[in-house]
Amino acid sequence: MSIPNGVTEIDVAAARADTPGCAEVIHLNNAGAALPPRPVTHSIVRHMEREAHIGGYEAAEAAQEELESTYPAVASLIGAQPHQIALTENATRAWDMAFYGMPLSKGDRVLTCQSEYASNYLAYLQVSRRQGIVIDVIPDNEFGEVDVDAARRMLDRRVKLISITHVPTSGGLVNPAEALGKLAREAGCYYLLDACQSVGQVPIDVKAIGCDFLSATGRKFMRGPRGTGFLYASDRAIAEIEPPFIDGHAATWTSRAEYVIRTDARRFENWETNCATRIGLGVAARYANTIGVPSIWQRVRSLAARLRESLSSIPGVSVCDRGQVKCGIVTFNCKDRPAAKIKAHLSQLKINCSTIEASWTRIDMDGRGLTAVVRASVHYYNTEGETDALVEAIHAIMTA
Numbered sequence: 258m259s260i261p262n263g264v265t266e267i268d269v270a271a272a273r274a275d276t277p278g279c280a281e282v283i284h285l286n287n288a289g290a291a292l293p294p295r296p297v298t299h300s301i302v303r304h305m306e307r308e309a310h311i312g313g314y315e316a317a318e319a320a321q322e323e324l325e326s327t328y329p330a331v332a333s334l335i336g337a338q339p340h341q342i343a344l345t346e347n348a349t350r351a352w353d354m355a356f357y358g359m360p361l362s363k364g365d366r367v368l369t370c371q372s373e374y375a376s377n378y379l380a381y382l383q384v385s386r387r388q389g390i391v392i393d394v395i396p397d398n399e400f401g402e403v404d405v406d407a408a409r410r411m412l413d414r415r416v417k418l419i420s421i422t423h424v425p426t427s428g429g430l431v432n433p434a435e436a437l438g439k440l441a442r443e444a445g446c447y448y449l450l451d452a453c454q455s456v457g458q459v460p461i462d463v464k465a466i467g468c469d470f471l472s473a474t475g476r477k478f479m480r481g482p483r484g485t486g487f488l489y490a491s492d493r494a495i496a497e498i499e500p501p502f503i504d505g506h507a508a509t510w511t512s513r514a515e516y517v518i519r520t521d522a523r524r525f526e527n528w529e530t531n532c533a534t535r536i537g538l539g540v541a542a543r544y545a546n547t548i549g550v551p552s553i554w555q556r557v558r559s560l561a562a563r564l565r566e567s568l569s570s571i572p573g574v575s576v577c578d579r580g581q582v583k584c585g586i587v588t589f590n591c592k593d594r595p596a597a598k599i600k601a602h603l604s605q606l607k608i609n610c611s612t613i614e615a616s617w618t619r620i621d622m623d624g625r626g627l628t629a630v631v632r633a634s635v636h637y638y639n640t641e642g643e644t645d646a647l648v649e650a651i652h653a654i655m656t657a
């Protein structure tokens with residue numbers, strides 16, 4: 258059935274039949290790592306077997322086309338060109354390759370957000386200690402999103418980078434990535450977007466966002482394998498930014514004292530890699546493209562909204578998500594019950610959720626007075642019955 262805006266109703270039963278894990282668990286930890294669909298797992302196992310039978314290098318040669326096909330598949334998920342994609346071992350390394358490659362020096366300012374992810378903020382702190390850059394945190398607006406007007410007021414010639422998280426690890430909000438892209442262009446500074454938690458659930462067009470770099474992981478809403486990620490680099494970023502470290506894949510040693518760096522985004526990659534999971538990432542990207550991210554977006558939002566509403570009606574449960582636009586991530590706390598205990602109890606019922614501690618988004622969580630939250634993250638293959646099971650379990654805990 259086709260509904261407006263190119264959104265198609267997802268055949269949830271078929272999606273579940275293609276996802277063996279659905280028969281085993283109620284998986285509401287998609288922001289941790291989603292259950293992969295069958296073709297993803299098969300492609301990985303098939304390549305591992307190929308390696309075992311004919312040798313790793315020979316298997317890669319035989320699978321050259323499949324390996325190459327991951328680039329256009331990932332690119333089309335975010336409106337990019339294949340030459341703008343670097344495949345990495347996770348989102349953090351993708352992000353690092355962009356951030357640590359930035360030409361930042363003493364007194365340069367980096368604008369980031371309150372809900373910035375720990376690993377990113379740690380990198381700011383390290384570069385601040387080493388090179389004397391200034392980290393400036395853009396305040397949240399009344400909805401908990403990055404305040405674009407405040408960001409505009411913070412701009413000056415010393416701002417060299419705007420670097421924010423699209424969907425935080427600690428809540429269901431979606432930050433206004435496009436509006437910040439516009440600001441970055443006006444200011445003439447670089448713009449790095451951590452889209453680790455949004456790719457695969459939120460429709461993304463890097464051209465509309467106007468970012469120089471975007472980093473993401475394979476295992477979350479893309480439903481790819483663990484240990485995969487990618488970096489998008491705009492043509493300007495490819496031309497201007499050198500990776501912080503290079504190898505014989507990123508560059509060619511042309512004479513004793515000289516080398517030439519690649520002219521595509523693969524300059525941010527390294528040579529040795531897991532070919533099987535790279536193939537799996539490509540399969541996952543094509544799978545998501547076939548279902549259609551706008552359709553996925555519609556379904557995760559509606560499942561999550563329903564879940565938030567039901568959880569809020571349980572006495573003692575507080576839903577913590579903020580933001581005008583909310584995604585498939587639902588965070589909550591249960592009065593007088595530690596988040597870790599709730600997660601452990603749910604896990605006994607074969608309901609997978611996760612907990613997020615303050616150290617993962619220190620500024621955001623400290624600011625809200627939260628030490629931890631329970632995080633239930635839905636994907637399109639989840640059912641209303643599954644989220645109801647979570648609500649029932651929480652209800653039982655709260656009335657015990």
Ligand SMILES: Cc1ncc(COP(=O)(O)O)c(C=O)c1O
Pocket residue numbers: 347348349350374376422424425426451453454473474475485486
């Ligand atoms: C917002 C955000 N950025 C980055 C990461 C890191 O991703 P990876 O573990 O693939 O490096 C995460 C992981 O949870 C995240 O939530």
